Amino acid sequence: MDASMVHTLEAAVELxxxxxxxxxxFADAGNLEQITPPELRFRIITPLPVQIRQGTIINYxxxxxxxxxxxxxxxxxxxxxVKFIDSQIKGPYRSWIHTHRFSETDRGTLMEDRVEYQxxxxxxxELVSTLVKRQVKRIFDYRQATILQILGQAPSSRSLAR
Numbered sequence: 737m738d739a740s741m742v743h744t745l746e747a748a749v750e751l752x753x754x755x756x757x758x759x760x761x762f763a764d765a766g767n768l769e770q771i772t773p774p775e776l777r778f779r780i781i782t783p784l785p786v787q788i789r790q791g792t793i794i795n796y797x798x799x800x801x802x803x804x805x806x807x808x809x810x811x812x813x814x815x816x817x818v819k820f821i822d823s824q825i826k827g828p829y830r831s832w833i834h835t836h837r838f839s840e841t842d843r844g845t846l847m848e849d850r851v852e853y854q855x856x857x858x859x860x861x862e863l864v865s866t867l868v869k870r871q872v873k874r875i876f877d878y879r880q881a882t883i884l885q886i887l888g889q890a891p892s893s894r895s896l897a898r
Contacts, residue, residue, distance in 0.1 A: 741830075743869060745851045747876045751887045752844040759817035759838050761887060762847070763788050768796075770886070773878045776800065790814040793825065800828060800871070809834075830854035847883070849876060 751758055761767055765786040772778040778798040780786070786794055788811055796807040807827035814820050817838055824832035830853075837848040851872065855865055 741854050743853050743855070743865065743872075745853075745869075745872050745876060746849065747880055748846060748848040749880045749883055750841060750844060750846050751883070752889065753887050755838050755840050755845045756817045758845040758847055758887060762836055762838075763816065763820070765794055771879045771882045772798075773875055776875070777804075781806075788814070788820075794822075828856065830856045849879075851876075 765780055765788060766784050768780060769778055776798045778796060781795045781797050786792065790811055792811040794809050798807060805828055808825040809822040810825050812821050812823045819835060819837040821833060821835045832853045835850040839846045855868060
């Protein structure tokens with residue numbers, strides 16, 4: 737990546753769950769739809785369930801500013817339950833690399849996101865960089881709030897029994 741045009745978003749949320757169960761939630765591609773803002777109409781078009789591992793390719797369909805497009809990503813690093821990285825193959829960005837990192841804390845698991853992206857049609861794409869940055873931040877704010885709703889309460893002993 738040309739470092740002069742790379743944008744970065746970092747987000748983190750601490751969850752009162754063990755690392756293995758938090759990682760398992762994110763390793764299920766089917767959960768992506770529920771943690772993405774509804775106005776994006778995000779849909780996984782790869783047949784579910786997707787067996788995620790190094791090299792897995794996942795296809796999506798979504799809308800951004802009302803414009804529909806396809807997005808394709810590849811898992812380029814897979815290290816359960818510590819981290820995984822997906823990278824855009826085809827989509828709206830010149831490049832998109834999303835690192836998901838999971839670490840144990842005294843209260844559960846810290847889930848960290850780091851996204852490094854480049855806008856298309858450089859340098860013209862940079863004219864809308866502030867707008868895009870706001871949109872990406874809004875998507876990740878929604879994602880964090882939704883993750884907290886889903887995983888933000890410690891599981892009861894009853895829910896742990898299988």
